[in-house]
Amino acid sequence: MQNSPLITIEQTLNQYKELHAKNPSFGMDTYAKDFKPDNFVILTNNGKGNKGIPIRCAHYICILALKGGSIRHVNQYDYNITAQSLQLLVPGVIHSFEDTQPNSEFIVLVFNRDFLPQEVEELLAFHNKHLQSIDLDCLEFKNVLNIYEQINIEYKNLKSDYQEITKHLIIQLLYILKREKLAKPKIEIKNRAQQISNKFLSLIEEHFVEYKSVKSYADILNITPKHLSETIKVSLGKSALHFIHKRIIKEIQYLLCYSDISIKQISSNLNFENSSELGRFFKRYEGLSPNTYRLNFHN
Structure with a gap:
């Protein structure tokens, strides 16, 4: 970002x-x-x-x-x-x-x-x-x-x-x-599933602020959301949505700890509809509110 x-x-x-x-x-x-x-x-x-x-x-x-x-x-x-x-x-x-x-x-x-x-x-x-x-x-x-x-x-x-x-x-x-x-020997990408998985992870790093749905990434890869979901689950062991959300959570944690911008501004920067939506999203994964997280860990 x-x-x-x-x-x-x-x-x-x-x-x-x-x-x-x-x-x-x-x-x-x-x-x-x-x-x-x-x-x-x-x-x-x-x-x-x-x-x-x-x-x-x-x-x-x-x-x-x-x-x-x-x-x-x-x-x-x-x-x-x-x-x-x-x-x-x-x-x-x-x-x-x-x-x-x-x-x-x-x-x-x-x-x-x-x-x-x-x-x-x-x-x-x-x-x-x-x-x-x-x-x-x-x-x-x-x-x-x-x-x-x-x-x-x-x-x-x-x-x-x-x-x-x-x-x-x-x-x-x-x-x-x-x-x-x-x-070090390069890891040979032997099949289409590995290609999709590698590209998917790279795309998340490029677009996690813009795109939060599996469909968005599937569209970029020119495959169906179902195909992407099944491929990531088999190749990486977790759902495609898990990797998307994991990257967004990292960014929220980082901004809460290393910036003084408001939670409202963080939600705007990360394209949430409002701070309440961001709060619900964050609490679902971290078990505490963004405010509490910032109070506990702000540098």
Whole structure:
């Protein structure tokens, strides 16, 4: 949605503050009185917190899983995160997590686009189109972990040109991730049902503000609503309407938590007839009113 706000590094850290380790041996201490996020942040995630509110960031987040795992939702796709996985979350996508395993541990690198030189635009553009999580083999995992450790050392020591060295380390990390994504066998779309399912999920991300019915998406795909419903149920295990509504709920949650616009304006932005209709829709899925949700979770 064009007018949705993108949250800053500082807002992201505040939202997930309870996940950050206090007095960490690795990474920055977000609890320190003098802590102030700059163009990049590296920290340890202690794995606490089972579920996160959907957020849409203005920056990149590169997450290396050391142990444990979770389910990470990125736009319309779900990724099963396991130990030794690496994933780059890019600006503008809406993402959240749930089902974090006990004793999970992640290293998180956050950086602004402007921190890196213009010359890496093509590299970043590649990652903007390829959002998948990558499972690293033992050798590559050690390689990537070493880069995180070098970034941590540069930050801790604060020697001359440490930011320039950090930039080069981040670029090296992004090239390794690109190489691993390209080396991963592509999932071959073998049949028409898979084609329809993939296209349907992409269309939701493009049109969820405009279209809320299965028929609307079926018309775009030039198939009947019944055909679309049956295909999605078989291919993805849930109804087509579930995926449409799930994306709308994410957007409402995000706007309630990260904007100060009224619920009436949110309902208008998302093409509900009025705020009462939005309220009924939201409560049916979340079990509480938009006002209550905003009071409980507003950042």
